[in-house]
Amino acid sequence: MRALQLMLIVVTTAALMGCPKKPQTLPDSSSTPTDSGANTSGTSGSDISSSALSAEQREIEQLRQLGMVILFDYDRADIRPEYVNVVAAHAKFLNGNANRKVRLEGHSDERGSREYNIGLGERRAQAVRRALMLQGVTEAQITTVSYGEERPAVQGSDEAAYSKNRRVELGYGR
Template sequence: MRAVQLVAILVSAVALSGCPKKPETLPDSGPTPTDTGASTGTSTGNDVGTSALGAEQQAIEALKRTGTVIFFDYDRADIKPEYVAIVTAHAQFLNGSASRKLRLEGHSDERGSREYNIGLGERRAQSVRRALLLQGVNEAQLTTVSYGEERPAVSGSDEAAYAKNRRVELVPTR
């Protein structure tokens, strides 16, 4: 039943994200340190690589604005509807270049045994992985790791802290 709901949500998100949109234009803030050679008119012989690096960095910054963390309910590994946009944005980022990679880091709160929390973190990371694969991402671009309760985002033993620790972090890698 959960799988059917997840697929229905992802299909809806893909359909909505496929609608034509006006391209977003960002204001020009002047030259950045990565393109100073091109702006001075002198060629370093590496302008194409510098330009590609700048575009890659811009894509990563756009992902950070969209979000890089998906939060989960207690003892659950299904992606909530409010996080489908984050999954879709990361899928588009990965589908833009086969050399782009993403590490999915699963986490849990401190309740439960260490072994159970490692497994829950893994299920959460795999849930996000499956959602990305459904949107056309290549398996080779994804790695998963579970930290369980070992790397809390927030320390504390109340529901507010627990809610921030039940997550999957999407980390671009090389």
């Protein structure tokens, strides 16, 4: 996610330097095509402005605003109702951009044995993969990897940290 953010900043800066005459303002994130009730990644509006951003990149930025992380319950891999819209938005994007690939990284909290947690992370990534495929995304567009408990989003040994670490991160690399 951070890499994507950086990439967008670099792209944006380059684009602004390339054509300084006609900066345009992108639509505010509230006008994203999906309901934003499931936003989990903060509510700050997008101020990325550049005519050089492709439609695809704008869409990815909108997805980023909506959420690139899906959280799960303890020892569970079913997608909670509040993330249904997030998954649907990503599916819609992938359906409209058949050449784009999404990387699904499954994670668990730190409790219990490490290889079993690799299994839990994989199961979560697979749940998101299935949901995307049910909505028309092709197998070739999706790669999954499970890091188990190896890559926590938040350090700490309490439920506050655990609940943020049981997750699937969606990533659009090149």
